[in-house]
Amino acid sequence: MDIRELFIKHAQGTCTAEEKALLVAWLQENEDAAALPDPEELMAVITLPVLETAAAERMLENILETPVLPIRRNYRPLIIRWVAAAAVVLGLVATTLWWYRPHAQWVSVRTPYAQMRTITLPDGSAIHLNANSELKYDSNMQRSNAREVWLQGEAFFEIAPAAAQFTVHAGQGLEVAVLGTRFNITHNDSSIQVVLNSGRVSVKAANNSPMLLLPGEMAVYHGGAQSLQKQAADTLVLTGWKDHVLTFHQTSLQEIAGLIQRHFGVQVVFTAPELSRLQFTGTAPAGNLELLLSILERSLDIRVNKTNGQVVIRPAH
Template sequence: MADASFRSWVKNNDATAAAFWESWIERNPEKLHMVEEARGLLEMMDFNPGGPTEEEMKEVKGNIDRILLQIKTEYIAPERPVRRIKKAYYWAAAASILILLTAGWFHYIYNAPVKVSTGYAQTKQVTLPDNSKLILNANSTITYSKNWSNSSAREVWLDGEAFFEVAKAPHSAAPKFSVHAGTINVDVLGTSFNVYHRKGNIAVVLEEGKVALENNTNHQREIMQPGQMMTWDTHTFNRQPVNTALYTSWKDKRLVFENKPLSEIARMLEDNYGYRVAFKKKELETLRFTGACSTEDINILLANIKEVFELEIIRKDTTIIFQ
């Protein structure tokens, strides 16, 4: 709300503003529900990905501000006498506020963002509003709008890792499907792909179909083909052919490694399982391992690494030490 006194009371817990509004409510108890709804709407007006857009809510907020200011000026200004107005005008103003608040509230609820997260060593299957499917890897989060329409892109925000199977857009949803991973946007038209976004590192592996990657800072854009991996190194995209199964096997609860350095396996243990991994000797990080195990039994992976390289592996609470 633009009204400084009302905003100071709700947002900043200002003592003077609080005293003013609480005193006014005591004198006008029948208007408490109007104030509470206005207060609730103001507290909900944080714009989140997938929620109502700033343009959509600006008009609603402006109308509420105008009516609140008018009522405050004509009814409750302490420095001037209270003027009587016609009951019809009062009820028209009150009805306008309630209509605007209700419209804004339902618009927010309808488009409220949905947030789905996984813990360490946990994966989760998610069905999106257009019936696209995704599998969320461990220690990851996605955010998307509760309802999708044909007036805006189907959008998902990812922090972590997820495998997507994008459905063709139904008539009620836009054809464009986008995954936002840090500074990179992945634009899709029906395909299967894996997106990795952790600690500033971004990698996309395309299993089938076609995707376009775009950096939203310099707008560099690249088209991917199946069997490729694209990474971003803060300046440009890097493309390479890959065996996609090595990067997507986790969705089937399998970890598959092919000539993978122990440093990368350590990073996976930290990202997906919450371990802190240390190497007693720097050269151990460069040892390359080939093997597979279940995502649900890391003990087998560690036992295999220990046997292959004849290492000692010490586990204490959430710490793993290779030596």
């Protein structure tokens, strides 16, 4: 068998141990580049392995990052010829991976003030997006691939179980990892809150160890201090908005004012500081600011006026 046939058999992966030894011995003793098969011949007989995209990309990165060792001068024609063949193979692999890889098609969903929306993802997960919030995801998301979404604002998640982990990126510093569960995330300028209704989630933040949450627990991340804390959660109060009901339990008017500003885009002004500390317990329909203000006015000893896109709260007397 001539050396050209040995090279082709080696490219096909059918060389015996003895034939591989002959091939190595020939390379050590010869520098006749004309004896080597053309790259086109190799490409005609090589069957490229089918790899997962991530594995193929890692392999390609390792090849490209491998330092080039000094070579003996008399092998330069052989090396140049085989580098050309390798370039053809790698070019074909890269082109094939790019062509068959599902290209990301980013979808961004944003809700205006006072409106909510439910989004069903390609994997079957349902996300209830609260008012003045934004969700970004890849429309090519599949059950067998990495499932990731990016959230600004507030959303309630009902994640479909799948082999791949589901990850929510909230703000700049928090990741919530889950396989299948129901949970709520609220992200504002200073903090991020994760409330777990069912299942399990792992919450990871910068400079903090991952925190496992169980149903009825919540994690609060303060971006300024980069601190992550766990505490008990009233899921009815914190996640009832997804059922179009706002539930309050000894909630200060200051907190309610923040909710009004986030969800309705209306600034709340108190004519006396002590008014902000008043507490309210009760329910109100979500998405109806006028009715919420009317309920607050009747339940507390206050007067509420809404003018020029601003809510002014003053004492009743």
